[in-house]
Amino acid sequence: MSGTTKNLLEGAATLVTGLVLWLFAGDVELPFVTLTKVGVVMMCVGGALLLTGLFQVARSPRGKR
Known part of the structure; x- marks a missing residue:
């Protein structure tokens, strides 16, 4: 897997996970972190x-995509 593909996949997964935390973890209370802020x-x-x-x-050049 190339670095470009890795960045795109990791970025998408991290963005979606953060969005889920931000939207749905508002009622969860942890002693040291707020999950909405982590999101x-x-x-x-x-x-x-x-x-x-x-x-x-x-x-990137056209041939390396």
Whole structure:
């Protein structure tokens, strides 16, 4: 698996997981973290990974996709 594909898949998975936490974990209380805030951070990281993968796709030559 190439680095571009890895970034795209990891970014999508992280973004979706963060979205699920943000939407559905508001009632869960843990002593040290708030799951909704963790979800927002995961969505940001996932979005950054997706943007990195898309940038790599845009910069790669046509034959290497």
